[in-house]
């Protein structure tokens with residue numbers, strides 16, 4: 174393998190890297206970006222020519238079916254894989270798809286999708302990363318591999334510890350591994366010198382044990398992937414409605430007559446949503462997509478589980494309208510729609526739901542004044558849409574009796590996301606679109622249990638009521654100081670304040686912003702612990718001491734002393750269901766996540782009165798304790814054994830708003846300026862391709878965007894390319910100016926013409942995470958600005 178210089182950081186960051194004794198520029202530890210001789214970004218290395226051309230086929234359907242076939246073959250999975258797919262999301266016997274958080278549809282017998290299948294086959298692979306593998310490769314050598322190559326080695330099989338003398342991971346027994354974590358944690362001056370990260374697939378039971386361990390140990394440092402995902406949604410909905418979650422569920426989606434979908438790439442990231450969209454259009458509902466890109470899920474689909482439709486190539490529309498808002502322009506659009514409603518209310522008494530507003534809300538008149546004072550030219554400039562387009566959207570809303578508004582990362586990863594989401598709630602409130610059938614806010618959550626993690630206590634900022642219950646039931650004294658979230662954990666590691674990092678799943682170094690800075694932070698730790706199923710970059714960018722602890726996957730049989738165990742997850746619509754893995758574990762040495770947490774807890778808290786071992790013997794016992802701590806979980810063990818489990822009760826859904834005023838709160842934020850001051854600056858968003866799961870990259874293709882064999886790209890408006898003298902496929906350097914004035918760059922990416930609004934551009938995470946400065950996070954949500962990177966693009970020298 175040839176050496177390639179990593180040119181992803183500027184002099185500014187080089188300097189910092191050297192100070193830290195971290196990798197020298199030119200080392201490959203931070204991953205491989207293009208240097209003119211190779212292509213593929215963090216995906217597989219490829220010699221095949223890249224291609225980009227518009228995609229004209231419907232989403233899902235045969236393209237998806239073919240892709241599934243290829244994936245199953247590549248993981249060397251025989252027919253058993255197909256059998257596993259039939260039990261995926263099965264209400265009684267099955268396991269919950271470990272992919273996205275979209276709820277299971279009770280009306281659908283085979284509720285699966287292309288990307289869910291890719292996700293489970295990636296976990297079910299027959300390839301293995303065992304002690305022999307680690308003996309054969311030094312960490313420095315592995316650091317030169319692509320991220321794809323690392324994960325593609327297969328499943329981890331036994332616990333490993335880093336041995337600096339030979340620069341290799343060597344086997345360690347589970348007991349010794351736990352003892353090491355325990356002694357490092359006990360040696361810290363303060364429990365706040367440790368951070369416990371969670372990636373959103375962790376089960377409810379494991380989440381509960383994990384936070385219990387952290388709090389009994391003495392810290393609220395529980396950063397999670399949700400800090401990069403829907404933190405803004407949680408904060409906005411809590412402030413407005415006193416619930417951190419959406420109130421709409423799948424039945425509401427099935428009953429609404431207008432559906433607005435903002436900032437989500439449904440065909441790739443929540444493919445089972447296509448079924449709901451197609452059904453909505455079929456029954457005559459208005460389905461309006463709001464996105465700078467016209468994504469495949471906004472046009473047509475072949476409903477994936479309708480075998481007859483597949484056979485006949487029958488397509489169904491999944492949208493009635495697309496509004497190509499500019500990046501960050503959603504709040505202006507929503508406010509414009511509110512303006513249309515207030516205008517209509519002057520002559521139409523039915524435009525506002527007066528009864529609802531009077532009885533249940535607070536702050537209407539101030540909001541009305543604010544909206545009326547916002548001028549159309551401002552709304553047009555900030556949204557990037559014409560007044561006619563905004564008025565049409567407003568009209569659709571006025572004509573609807575039951576509206577659902579849904580959103581994902583396109584709305585949440587901006588500076589003013591909390592205000593934007595509260596504006597969405599404002600608009601819904603105006604016509605009483607909450608707490609009745611067919612209505613409500615509906616954030617599309619990411620990981621399969623990211624919502625459940627928070628419900629079960631993974632929260633760096635826990636409420637007093639929760640801590641009191643936890644202390645009372647579990648007999649501990651939880652710390653009351655707020656903990657560190659993701660961006661503050663990174664800063665803490667960098668400053669030397671956080672010395673032990675435990676990653677319960679995920680791939681922190683890749684998922685986080687400012688890759689170089691984050692890597693430096695991790696390297697400064699005394700100990701890094703990664704609980705994982707697959708080898709990833711996080712194992713190679715490690716602390717002075719480092720452990721890889723391999724765990725069971727969701728599809729695998731989890732057998733404990735009292736027999737096989739099931740775990741539970743909560744989907745994006747607050748339904749909690751049981752998940753039973755059936756497959757033989759990838760290795761006999763794997764432990765379940767609850768068992769690993771209990772092992773660490775016992776070694777760290779030798780005198781603990783928490784019955785850690787009993788909990789692991791029988792997960793019903795964990796659920797029994799949870800039923801006493803978590804509101805809405807009374808009778809947990811019984812409820813969750815019903816088909817499709819149970820929905821967590823949510824006062825806001827019953828129009829019981831437990832805000833300080835006891836009413837739903839209108840927000841009154843000014844309309845923010847989202848336009849760069851300098852016309853030369855583009856607003857760059859980082860997104861997923863169709864063929865990746867966050868930091869896991871399956872291939873270099875992005876089928877629905879017509880892109881093949883390339884990930885180091887920037888999608889630009891044709892005029893923006895022309896202004897910079899660029900032609901299709903030209904190599905460009907992309908320089909980001911961060912909040913603190915520092916600059917970060919990537920070089921040699923290809924500029925591709927794409928249908929995006931002027932001034933907006935798009936590229937892939939995690940290749941572009943090097944461009945997001947550590948200080949570039951929202952002051953409202955502390956979420957990194959992953960959809961709002963200010964860049965200059967010029968032809969590579």
Ligand SMILES: Nc1nc2c(c(=O)[nH]1)N[C@H]1C(S)=C(S)[C@@H](COP(=O)(O)OP(=O)(O)OC[C@H]3O[C@@H](n4cnc5c(=O)[nH]c(N)nc54)[C@H](O)[C@@H]3O)O[C@H]1N2
Nearest residue numbers: 288436437438442500501581582583619620860861866867
């Ligand atoms: N197959 C697959 N499924 C996944 C994932 C995966 O990686 N692969 N990841 C999971 C996770 S953790 C999450 S959080 C979700 C993420 O699901 P998405 O939110 O769909 O994720 P992204 O790929 O980041 O796409 C962001 C979308 O928002 C649009 N957008 C960008 N900026 C704006 C804006 O300012 N306004 C509007 N209205 N739109 C904008 C982009 O064009 C794009 O369509 O998916 C989950 N599901």
Ligand SMILES: Nc1nc2c(c(=O)[nH]1)N[C@H]1C(S)=C(S)[C@@H](COP(=O)(O)OP(=O)(O)OC[C@H]3O[C@@H](n4cnc5c(=O)[nH]c(N)nc54)[C@H](O)[C@@H]3O)O[C@H]1N2
Nearest residue numbers: 372398402678679680684705706707709859867868938959
């Ligand atoms: N620039 C940019 N950056 C982003 C985003 C963006 O839109 N733009 N999105 C952000 C978002 S929304 C998210 S959620 C984060 C994702 O951040 P993470 O959740 O940290 O990352 P993943 O890629 O989902 O984690 C993949 C790893 O999880 C491990 N794994 C898989 N299954 C299991 C399991 O069952 N148990 C355990 N213990 N481990 C398992 C495997 O080892 C695999 O390598 O990325 C964020 N980063």
Ligand SMILES: [Mo]
Nearest residue numbers: 398402619620
């Ligand atoms: Mo996410």
